[in-house]
Amino acid sequence: xxxxxxxxxxxxxxxxxxxxxxxxxxxxxxxxxxxxxxxxxxxxxxxxxxxxxxxxxxxxxxxxxxxxxxxxxxxxxxxxxxxxxxxxxxxxxxxxxxxxxxxxxxxxxxxxxxxxxxxxxxxxxxxxxxxxxxxxxxxxxxxxxxxxxxxxxxxxxxxxxxxxxxxxxxxxxxxxxxxxxxxxxxxxxxxxxxxxxxxxxxxxxxxxxxxxxxxxxxxxxxxxxxxxxxxxxxxxxxxxxxxxxxxxxxxxxxxxxxxxxxxxxxxxxxxxxxxxxxxxxxxxxxxxxxxxxxxxxxxxxxxxxxxxxxxxxxxxxxxxxxxxxxxxxxxxxxxxxxxxxxxxxxxxxxxxxxxxxxxxxxxxxxxxxxxxxxxxxxxxxx
Amino acid sequence: xxxxxxxxxxxxxxxxxxxxxxxxxxxxxxxxxxxxxxxxxxxxxxxxxxxxxxxxxxxxxxxxxxxxxxxxxxxxxxxxxxxxxxxxxxxxxxxxxxxxxxxxxxxxxxxxxxxxxxxxxxxxxxxxxxxxxxxxxxxxxxxxxxxxxxxxxxxxxxxxxxxxxxxxxxxxxxxxxxxxxxxxxxxxxxxxxxxxxxxxxxxxxxxxxxxxxxxxxxxxxxxxxxxxxxxxxxxxxxxxxxxxxxxxxxxxxxxxxxxxxxxxxxxxxxxxxxxxxxxxxxxxxxxxxxx
Amino acid sequence: xxxxxxxxxxxxxxxxxxxxxxxxxxxxxxxxxxxxxxxxxxxxxxxxxxxxxxxxxxxxxxxxxxxxxxxxxxxxxxxxxxxxxxxxxxxxxxxxxxxxxxxxxxxxxxxxxxxxxxxxxxxxxxxxxxxxxxxxxxxxxxxxxxxxxxxxxxxxxxxxxxxxxxxxxxxxxxxxxxxxxxxxxxxxxxxxxxxxxxxxxxxxxxxxxxxxxxxxxxxxxxxxxxxxxxxxxxxxxxxxxx
Numbered sequence: 001x002x003x004x005x006x007x008x009x010x011x012x013x014x015x016x017x018x019x020x021x022x023x024x025x026x027x028x029x030x031x032x033x034x035x036x037x038x039x040x041x042x043x044x045x046x047x048x049x050x051x052x053x054x055x056x057x058x059x060x061x062x063x064x065x066x067x068x069x070x071x072x073x074x075x076x077x078x079x080x081x082x083x084x085x086x087x088x089x090x091x092x093x094x095x096x097x098x099x100x101x102x103x104x105x106x107x108x109x110x111x112x113x114x115x116x117x118x119x120x121x122x123x124x125x126x127x128x129x130x131x132x133x134x135x136x137x138x139x140x141x142x143x144x145x146x147x148x149x150x151x152x153x154x155x156x157x158x159x160x161x162x163x164x165x166x167x168x169x170x171x172x173x174x175x176x177x178x179x180x181x182x183x184x185x186x187x188x189x190x191x192x193x194x195x196x197x198x199x200x201x202x203x204x205x206x207x208x209x210x211x212x213x214x215x216x217x218x219x220x221x222x223x224x225x226x227x228x229x230x231x232x233x234x235x236x237x238x239x240x241x242x243x244x245x246x247x248x249x250x251x252x253x254x255x256x257x258x259x260x261x262x263x264x265x266x267x268x269x270x271x272x273x274x275x276x277x278x279x280x281x282x283x284x285x286x287x288x289x290x291x292x293x294x295x296x297x298x299x300x301x302x303x304x305x306x307x308x309x310x311x312x313x314x315x316x317x318x319x320x321x322x323x324x325x326x327x328x329x330x331x332x333x334x335x336x337x338x339x340x341x342x343x344x345x346x347x348x349x350x351x352x353x354x355x356x357x358x359x360x361x362x363x364x365x366x367x368x369x370x371x372x373x374x375x376x377x378x379x380x381x382x
Numbered sequence: 383x384x385x386x387x388x389x390x391x392x393x394x395x396x397x398x399x400x401x402x403x404x405x406x407x408x409x410x411x412x413x414x415x416x417x418x419x420x421x422x423x424x425x426x427x428x429x430x431x432x433x434x435x436x437x438x439x440x441x442x443x444x445x446x447x448x449x450x451x452x453x454x455x456x457x458x459x460x461x462x463x464x465x466x467x468x469x470x471x472x473x474x475x476x477x478x479x480x481x482x483x484x485x486x487x488x489x490x491x492x493x494x495x496x497x498x499x500x501x502x503x504x505x506x507x508x509x510x511x512x513x514x515x516x517x518x519x520x521x522x523x524x525x526x527x528x529x530x531x532x533x534x535x536x537x538x539x540x541x542x543x544x545x546x547x548x549x550x551x552x553x554x555x556x557x558x559x560x561x562x563x564x565x566x567x568x569x570x571x572x573x574x575x576x577x578x579x580x581x582x583x584x585x586x587x588x589x590x591x592x593x594x595x596x597x598x599x600x601x602x603x604x605x606x607x608x609x610x611x612x613x614x615x616x617x618x619x620x621x622x623x624x625x626x627x628x629x630x631x632x633x634x635x636x637x638x639x640x641x642x643x644x645x646x647x648x649x650x651x652x653x654x655x656x657x658x659x660x661x662x663x664x665x666x667x668x669x670x671x672x673x
Numbered sequence: 674x675x676x677x678x679x680x681x682x683x684x685x686x687x688x689x690x691x692x693x694x695x696x697x698x699x700x701x702x703x704x705x706x707x708x709x710x711x712x713x714x715x716x717x718x719x720x721x722x723x724x725x726x727x728x729x730x731x732x733x734x735x736x737x738x739x740x741x742x743x744x745x746x747x748x749x750x751x752x753x754x755x756x757x758x759x760x761x762x763x764x765x766x767x768x769x770x771x772x773x774x775x776x777x778x779x780x781x782x783x784x785x786x787x788x789x790x791x792x793x794x795x796x797x798x799x800x801x802x803x804x805x806x807x808x809x810x811x812x813x814x815x816x817x818x819x820x821x822x823x824x825x826x827x828x829x830x831x832x833x834x835x836x837x838x839x840x841x842x843x844x845x846x847x848x849x850x851x852x853x854x855x856x857x858x859x860x861x862x863x864x865x866x867x868x869x870x871x872x873x874x875x876x877x878x879x880x881x882x883x884x885x886x887x888x889x890x891x892x893x894x895x896x897x898x899x900x901x902x903x904x905x906x907x908x909x910x911x912x913x914x915x
Contacts, residue, residue: 089478143658147665150417150481151621154613155661161610162654169647233694281610285419285485292482334497341497344490351482352472549779556769556780562732563767567781567822568755 039206042066043199052311054318060198064270065314067198067205071266073306074205074212076290078259080302081216083291085225086252087232089149091284092140092156095163096257098279099136100264102167103129105181105274106174112186121187126265133261134254141253145246157281164279180275183268192269201270208266209303212259216299219255228252289347295357304358313339387521389643393636395527398534399596401631402589403605403612405541405624406462406582412558412622413578415477416470419484421612422605423491424462424583428454429590429600430499433506442507450591458587459580466579471572488606495602503599512595526595533592537585538628545624550577558622614653618660620670630668681743683708683830683860684729689737691721691728698724698733704879704886706830711852711861711874713892716881717907722864723764725881726832730754730761742829756783760823764834764864766815770808774799774818777807781822792821795851813844820851831861837870849873872896880905 043063046056055062075097082088107125114121144155170177185193191200219225231238231245238245268274277283286309294305316339319325325336335341350357356364403425410418436450465487473479512529515522545551553574557564564571586605593608594600615634619626637656638649645652660667682705691699699721706712714722728735731751739747746754755761769777778792778799793800796817802810807818816836823831833852837845849870852861856874865871871878871892878895880888882905888895895901 089481143661146661147617150411150415150477151617151661151665153417153481154617155657157610158614158617158654158657162651165650281606282489285489288482288485289489335494338493338497340493341490344486344488344493348469348483348486348490351479351486352469355479552772552776552780556772556776559769559771560767562751563763563769564780565751566730566732566755566761566763568752568759568783568826569780570750570752 036206036210039070040203043202052315054314058199060195063198063202065310067202067270068267069307069310070202070205070209071263071270072287072290072310073303074209074266075260075263076287076294076302076306077209077212077216077299078256078263079287080291080294080296080299081219081252081259082256083288084296084302085220085232086228086249088145088249088253089153090144090156090253091153091281091288092144092158092160092163093257093260093287094279094281094283095140095156095160096133096137096260097264097267097283098163098167098274099133100129100261101268101274101278102175102181102264103132103261104265104268105183108184108187109174109181112184116187118187118189122189125187129261129265130258133258137254137257137261138250141250141257145249145253157284160279160281160284164276164281167276167279175276176274178276180273181268183272185272188269193272205266205270208263212263213299213303215255215259219252220299224248224251289343293347293350293357295359297356298359301357301359308358309343313343316342384519384521385643387519388523389639390636391518391521391523391527391531393639394632395530395596395635396639397632397635398530399589399593399608400611400615400635401534401628402537402585402592403608404615404619404627404631405537406578406585407612408616408619408622408624408627409541409554409558409578410582411616413554413561414470414480414575417477417481417484418582419481419609420465420487420491421462421484421582421586422607422609423488423495424458424465424605425586425590425593425608426495426600426602426605427461427491427590428458428583428587429594429604430495431457432587432591433504433594433600437507442509444509446507447509447512447591447595450594451588454587454591455584456587458590459584462583462586463576463580465583466576470579471575474572492602492606499600499602501602503597503601505599506594508595508598530592530596533588534631537588538624541581541585541624544581550574554578611653614657616667618657618667620667623667623669626667626669681708682706683742684862685738685740686725686729687738689725689728689735689739691724691733691735693724693733699728699735700883700885702737702881702886704889706860706862707877709860710876711856711863711892712877712879713871713875714862714864714879714881715871715888715895715906717905720881720883722881723834726761726834726862726864729832730759758827758829760826760828760831760859762819762823762831762833762836764838766812766819768807768810768815768818768822770806772807773804774807774810775803777818778803778821778825781825783826787825788827789825792825795824795854796821813840813847816840816844816848820848824851824855828859831855831859833861834864835866836863837865837867845870868896868902 042057044058046058048056053062054065057063057066075093079090079093082090082093104125107128108122111121111125116124140156140159144152144159147155167175168177175181191197192204220229227238227243227245228248228251231248235245264278267278290305290309291302292305293309294303295301320337320339325333328336354360403421407418407421410416410421432450432454435453436446439449440446469483469487470480473483508526512526513524515524516528517523545555553564553569553571554577557571557574561571589608590604593604597604611634615630616627618634619628619630634653634656638653641652642649664670684706686705687703689699689702690697702721702725714725716722724733727733729739731749731754735747737747739745741754741757741759744757746757769780772780778789798814799817799821802814807815810818820836823833836848836852840848845867852863852874855861863871863875875892878888878890878892879886880895887905888901
């Protein structure tokens, strides 16, 4: 899906020959469908990629990892809309992912004793969580967007920190504190429970990613999306045409946050629980790393970044415990056995030397220049 | 009454720690527009190296602590200046990328600290006096609070003197207002950048050693926790304002202590609520400029 | 244009193009600043005069060839250009409001023996207010500080951007006198709206229109040509401005 998607995200369609543009659009849609279809049939195949995947693609362990990668990709995609499109550098995105995971977990807990039919209770729990995520996003967004640039980043960080502390405090035994929250399966559909159904969970994760992608695409193509993008480049120009940047930014913030909550719900079901780690500032920073690593200027960058990062993290962790590393002297062994050290260093190098991220690579190779569509991000700091 | 005094002095002590971190953050942001996520790591590395040197020379004595503090200050200053000179400078005027690079550095360095010193806190020895208490107005105050407050006051005074009595201080104050005009007067403002990083790093380094005294341990996450509160303090105080950072440090820490005691351990939330309130009333912070 | 210049120009600008956030604000501008006297840089509002000056100093992204007394400056950072002997009086004065008058002047001193007495003689008022914060001064006093910051050093070129903007007539005269005196020893590139001030000070004029140079010659020829003034500066009566 890479090549066609790239042209779509640059927004270059419509200029020049309309016939070619429309053909490209169909290629894009077709390519996307093929990519989704290819991902969808993975559990039915036995593809083994030694060194990248822990086992053949039909095994639960591999599917679990891939599903997790897809959910992280969905989360990164929602964050890219916030950061890449609207230029809002939030350090609190994890709050909404955690709100989805913990919200659904606690709602299922609350409904567990009730006699409601399971299907209804499950749907109701999802509905309650969505409303919760929406209200939380509106509250935090309305407050945080009163400031811009770096102050906005710090305010979102503070809210996320409050959420993280709340989860660790375990008020009324609701969140499980440091232990995390275990999924109460009373009302969860049977097909989404247990190792034997990992395949279904994988498809669910793929569904979440597709859903998030479509919503993000819709927002970016909408008038609000264009205004938010314009406001990133030049706030004054947007004010001149009579639109309050605040309103569109809040809209983008709320949509991105609710999408993060959706990904969080998927995470709860996939992992059969939620760990307090997903509410921390470090987790938000990880998403930021993923988005920048993949390439801020491209939607597919967030997806590729999410998948590459998750697989890399998993493989590096496996590598850390390997005998080859154990045998090294301390100077090499200690850094190499810390995946986050390697990923953090990699990230620094990408920011310094590869401004377009992974997704910017084809363009850089083609034009031989340092350019990517969302280049002037610094203007957000005005 | 004695409880109030204890909470107040403890709040001041914690505020002193916040200030040692926030002062550098605020100066760096004010002069360069860089949100420095690596600031917590300056603190942590200083705390670890200070502890490593102090305990080898004379564990649990004033000499050991003094050496730790010296090492902490030096390490903080050197690491911070090197970070600016080798990495931040390459992204001159690209504020988002600069913030991103510090994010990467902070993630990588914390992981490295965990690899070297482990994930669990390491408990530290302190001079006996610091573990005792002094009775003030009927309240038994742990003595380490006084050390923290004294150090922060000295640092505040030192930075203020430096800013007002030296040419580089003048350049920094002018640069916080209008960095481009400083260069247009023929001054290489980048040297001032390295300098504020060094000063901020030194303050954070001292903060690291003092934090290990206050908490009684060093850990790879020492800096990350303090950094978040320092961010809040910086926003409440007004970005770029040293005085604002000092006032907000005390306000936030005292508020936190009182809320923790009287409102069932809700200190962290009260701080966030206070942040929200300040932003609603004064988006630029208490002493933030209007330009 | 070279035959009317008495000597080599102090500043040559060739193909200067400036961008702010990727947008063109100066496009392919070429002109010279004579080695003596005042060269006025003119044009309608928003034509890019201030951006041209800022591009010369490297305060905004620019490309093109520029030489100051034979030294290429288009690749130098701002502070190095200024250190070559350029005094800059920016639009809107840009004094440091939180610093005192004395601190503003002290910050600007580049030379080993700064001309403090000279500044004190030109602007006695500043000496009396040396411990006052510059942000609390009137617009005219701030302009004195801004001029003082440039004149405290020995310069090879002064870049002066709208020094009389928003000032009372009496202060305008004072500024003009100070500039006339400075012009005896140092060439000046002056952006100015006030035609009376231009008439009094300028020897040569460069007119920008649509980001390009449309006139480059004697200031008096331009000021006498009403059609030209109307077309490029939007002035109806050449004698209108105070």
